[in-house]
Amino acid sequence: MEKIVIVGAGLVGSLQAIIMAKKGFKVEVFERRQDIRSANISAGRSINLALSNRGWKALELAGIKEEVEEEAIPMYARKIHDEKGDLTDQPYGLEGEAIFSVSRGGLNQLLIREADKFENVNFHFEMKCEDLDLETNELLFTDKDGKELKVKADRIIATDGAFSAVRARMQKTDRFNYQQMYLEHGYKELTIPPAEDGGFRIEKNFLHIWPRGSYMLIALPNADGSFTCTLFFPFEGKYSFESLKTKEDMLSFFKDVFPDAIEHMPTLETDYFENPTSSLVTVRCSPWNHEDKLIMMGDASHAIVPFYGQGMNSGFEDCSVFNELFEKHNGDWSKVIPEFSEKRKPDADAIADLALHNFIEMRDKVADPSFLLRKKIEKRMLEEHPNEWMPLYSQVTFSHIPYSQALAAGKKQAKIMDEIMCRADIEDKWDSQEIRDQIIALLKAQ
Amino acid sequence: MEKIVIVGAGLVGSLQAIIMAKKGFKVEVFERRQDIRSANISAGRSINLALSNRGWKALELAGIKEEVEEEAIPMYARKIHDEKGDLTDQPYGLEGEAIFSVSRGGLNQLLIREADKFENVNFHFEMKCEDLDLETNELLFTDKDGKELKVKADRIIATDGAFSAVRARMQKTDRFNYQQMYLEHGYKELTIPPAEDGGFRIEKNFLHIWPRGSYMLIALPNADGSFTCTLFFPFEGKYSFESLKTKEDMLSFFKDVFPDAIEHMPTLETDYFENPTSSLVTVRCSPWNHEDKLIMMGDASHAIVPFYGQGMNSGFEDCSVFNELFEKHNGDWSKVIPEFSEKRKPDADAIADLALHNFIEMRDKVADPSFLLRKKIEKRMLEEHPNEWMPLYSQVTFSHIPYSQALAAGKKQAKIMDEIMCRADIEDKWDSQEIRDQIIALLKAQ
Incomplete structure (x- = not known):
């Protein structure tokens, strides 16, 4: 043997x-x-x-x-938290498709x-x-x-x-x-503990994102009712691990930019100053x-x-x-x-x-209404024309298509969607068969 | 201290x-x-x-x-050897400018x-x-x-x-x-010894190149009358260090592709089989x-x-x-x-x-008449308009301009020369003020 x-x-x-x-x-x-x-x-x-x-x-x-x-724990969508605490959902795939927090x-x-x-x-x-x-x-x-x-x-x-x-x-x-090759961003683990009744303080079945352009906070649910949060943040610069060194600076920063997160983070100070900053x-x-x-x-x-x-x-x-x-x-x-x-x-x-x-998509683009509209159009394509259009995210996450093929297909799709998003009437017509037919036509013309 | x-x-x-x-x-x-x-x-x-x-x-x-x-030993030009043994010179810079073999x-x-x-x-x-x-x-x-x-x-x-x-x-x-990051080519040192009278067997003040597309042989002069030759050759493939394993195959290959070099290489067999193959x-x-x-x-x-x-x-x-x-x-x-x-x-x-x-330029492009014409036009630009046009090779080799600036300037020059070389009359007019004026105009338009 x-x-x-x-x-x-x-x-x-x-x-x-x-x-x-x-x-x-x-x-x-x-x-x-x-x-x-x-x-x-x-x-x-x-x-x-x-x-x-x-x-x-x-x-x-x-x-x-x-x-x-x-x-x-299944997560069916991104739950996007803006700076006012307003929420937007962006489903990962078709009804019932999920990624799982473990x-x-x-x-x-x-x-x-x-x-x-x-x-x-x-x-x-x-x-x-x-x-x-x-x-x-x-x-x-x-x-x-x-x-x-x-x-x-x-x-x-x-x-x-x-x-x-x-x-x-x-x-x-x-x-x-x-x-x-290292990123210029590092990460730090933070926590949202369970509610006092043992339940979840924020909605359970989502991957929560606080996208803020050059940095972001995310939270994934755990079976015990807590969320593991991760702050992805530059090592150096105006807002960075290097610049946020005092308790006051850190708390004031979190209150400003993550107002609806900090209220659920009673251990933030300890977490921030005692957990290590790790590189990527x-x-x-x-x-x-x-x-x-x-x-x-x-x-x-x-x-x-x-x-x-x-x-x-x-x-x-x-x-x-x-x-x-x-x-x-x-x-x-x-x-x-x-x-x-x-x-x-x-x-x-x-x-x-x-x-x-x-990383750019998560920390920046998901905060852009035009990007979310694009994702909605792609989702409708998947629902109506599943044999012709599987969005890149679905290929990577919900299929077994080799990653290199998914990447190549994704590049072609991106070109088509760039063209579609240039239409002046896209906000009115996004969920129309006319748009979907144009996408199919562009796909065939490639 | x-x-x-x-x-x-x-x-x-x-x-x-x-x-x-x-x-x-x-x-x-x-x-x-x-x-x-x-x-x-x-x-x-x-x-x-x-x-x-x-x-x-x-x-x-x-x-x-x-x-x-x-x-x-100064080398004023590339001496390019084609497969028939015909020679072409390509000067490195202005009259008197040279790189030095040490x-x-x-x-x-x-x-x-x-x-x-x-x-x-x-x-x-x-x-x-x-x-x-x-x-x-x-x-x-x-x-x-x-x-x-x-x-x-x-x-x-x-x-x-x-x-x-x-x-x-x-x-x-x-x-x-x-x-x-390694190249898929390796190299092997070979020798052209001095002539029997102690002189140089091939012309002294040149960097000799036998460009053959995907591989090449070069030779640089030494003070003792010899040349140090280097074969840059793929590790694997049809013609490669891996494929040329027998004395017969190797010699027949050299006779075919480097006919005017092999006649000056009495120790080729020993050199080829005893010198190591090194990576790049x-x-x-x-x-x-x-x-x-x-x-x-x-x-x-x-x-x-x-x-x-x-x-x-x-x-x-x-x-x-x-x-x-x-x-x-x-x-x-x-x-x-x-x-x-x-x-x-x-x-x-x-x-x-x-x-x-x-590497691509040396092993492949220098064998292309259109490339050599382009270099001649650039040399005339340097002679006539030295303040406006210093070819990339000269910037790198004969100046102290930071390499990153040279690279950036070279990219701009390449675009201009691409356009110039598209002229139908370029072979007739290459050494005219009209061409040089067009180059200056394109440079100013950038």
């Missing part, structure tokens, strides 16, 4: 462990941190996760979809529990990957006392995240392309593999910013795509590993670009 | 040592390799260097311009010799930089026996090249942007500094491909720009170091882009 070493027991690593265990491999999972099942789930720096179709598909493959569904820590615990049920899976926590011999496929780990352990693997699957130790080793190999990185690299011996997946090979809600979903989709290739090639690693690297890389690049772009 | 540690005694590091020594600092230079003054200059993987105005300026600042001039090893030896003349400069060879504490500015080196040495510096200047250890440490700091990387990062304590220069912060002949020149210009800022701020490090990083980065990005683009 071949031995597979998985480096990193995060979301993707533990899901991949289940998938490989089901195929009968001996799976050894090494994780730098302590066992999240017995640890306090690290608070203060987890953006809540929005699970959507690509993620669900992989969870189904691993046989744990139902269990996750029990905890997940807790990263809770989901990770569940995945490890499920993987650990397999006799052929072993977890090793507090084991830091220090080095890797690419010739022999031997990994060097140190435990929490600094004791060294060498582990030889038939195959290595590296799922050790955006700051991957395995990738750092790969970076030293000749002709390894690599890029890490996009990582791209190639190749993702070393021969047929090592493959990198998830954030290790393609970390993205969180604004399309696709970080976890793309990582989970790695697992299902990998599984499909494994089935297609009857487990021939010499085909599976290089093909996965080559096939999946353009899709990872596409969702990285889309995620960067969506 | 402040202690400056320079990491890397390559071209930029040893030149910077001279400049800092002249200011009276205690300068400690640590180099991973052995002393190049006593070593065999590493053959088989040095692209010859083309020194031009930016490099000369820095050498003059260091007081060693005359000494370098003695060994440098040996990397020889120049490096000279720079270290000159730096070592200062009492306040010490060189430490075979010392590998293993780690760096950014809090304390303490470096950890190991010598060739693995013995550790800790060195604390007031300021660190990292000039340790494209695979910089200092940059690897910087890469782990939060919000450090980094990119390494572009490195970009930011910031280049850590507070006012550490600065990266040369390839360590901006390695580029060699096709504009500006790798060394841009590194040397780092030294003169740094010197200018140092004078401007009267040695106030808290201003010099951050300003250097910020000011110089856009210029490094510009020359990186220009160098990538020039």
Whole structure:
């Protein structure tokens, strides 16, 4: 039985462990941190996760979809809060379509529990990957006392995240392309606690956004009635983490720009000053593999910013795509590993670009009535002409169309919608068959 | 007296040592390799260097311009060899303007010799930089026996090249942007030895190019009558390092495509099969500094491909720009170091882009009569209207205009020349005042 070493027991690593265990491999999972099942789930720096179709598909493959569904909270629309506290809804898709708020820590615990049920899976926590011999496929780990352990693997699957130790080793190999690019914005976790009766202080089944042009606040619901809020804010500049340093400045700023949020944030001061400010990185690299011996997946090979809600979903989709290739090639690693690297890389690049772009959409464009009208027209197209027009957001979120194809289709759609929005009568006629016929005509003319 | 540690005694590091020594600092230079003054200059993987105005300026600042001039061989034009062996000249600039072929090893030896003349400069060879504490500015080196040495510096200047250890440490700091990108082409050094009488087998004062579309061979003269040739060739594909594996295939390929070169290459077979195949990387990062304590220069912060002949020149210009800022701020490090990083980065990005683009020009466009005509028109513009039109190549090579400005001006010029080249009568009228007047008019209309 071949031995597979998985480096990193995060979301993707533990899901991949289940998938490989089901195929009968001996799976050894090494994780730098302590066992999240017995640890306090690290608070203060987890953006809540929005699970959507690509993620669900992989969870189904691993046989744990139902269990996750029990905890997940559907969000059917963006709830946009303007500066006066007025609200606008922008549905994500068709009636009943939703993305699902889940807790990263809770989901990770569940995945490890499920993987650990397999006799052929072993977890090793507090084991830091220090080095890797690419010739022999031997990994060097140190435990929490600094004791060294060498582990030889038939195959290595590296799922050790955006700051991957395995990738750092790969970076030293000749002709390894690599890029890490940080945003000039950071983020900070804040909280809206449950109401006194245990209910939700703001509407439950929405992803709340306070878009403010160059920055924004968002809130995602948790099962306990609270919301995890995230402030995305410049590191430097007039309004920035650097400039808001005193309690007075910070509170006065929040009162001005997030008036209907601050009333629900009794712990704001503590949260703001005690939670860390974290940075946002996009990582791209190639190749993702070393021969047929090592493959990198998830954030290790393609970390993205969180604004399309696709970080976890793309990582989970790695697992299902990998599984499909494994089935297609009857487990021939010499085909599976290089093909996965080559096939999946353009899709990872596409969702990285889309995620960067969506930051502008979320923090700025959703506050623009013309943008919301455009989205309404696109939604009507989807309802009336589902075979001809699936909006980009739906392709990314509610379909399994490869990200790179979605991006290409989205660019074509954007051109058409630019033209449509130039019509002088668009506000009157937006929901007319005439407009939809013109869109179809433009689509056919492309 | 402040202690400056320079990491890397390559071209930029040893030149910077001279400049800092002249200011009276205690300068400690640590180099991973052995002393190049006593070593065999590493053959088989040095692209010859083309020194031009930016490099000369820095050498003059260091007081060693005359000494370098003695060994440098002027190249006034590209000598383009077509597949039949027919030759075309394409001058680099005005009458008398040239770029200069120098040996990397020889120049490096000279720079270290000159730096070592200062009492306040010490060189430490075979010392590998293993780690760096950014809090304390303490470096950890190991010598060739693995013995550790800790060195604390007031300021660190990292000039340790494209695979910089200092940059690897910087890469782990939060919000450090980094990119390494390899070409799909590699290169291999080949040789045209001196003629039997000690003279040059092909014309001396030229940079010879055999442009062949997707690949090329070049040759630069050496003082001993030989030429250092470099084959730039795809790693993989129909004609590639991978495909040319047997002696027969290789020789038959060279006979077909480089017929007038192979007759001068008696050692081709040994050179081709024994010299290494090297890769070509572009490195970009930011910031280049850590507070006012550490600065990266040369390839360590901006390695580029060699096709504009500006790798060394841009590194040397780092030294003169740094010197200018140092004078401007009267040695106030808290201003010099951050300003250097910020000011110089856009210029490094510009020359990186220009160098990538020039590969296509050298291997492909110079074989196109229309491209050569365009260059002739631009040269006549420079001769007749020097205040209005300096071709991009001249700006980069023969001026001290910041690279980013040159790139911007070059883009405007390219648009104008595209329009001019569309004239049906361009082949007849190319050297007319009418054409030049139209160019001036287009320039003013921009």
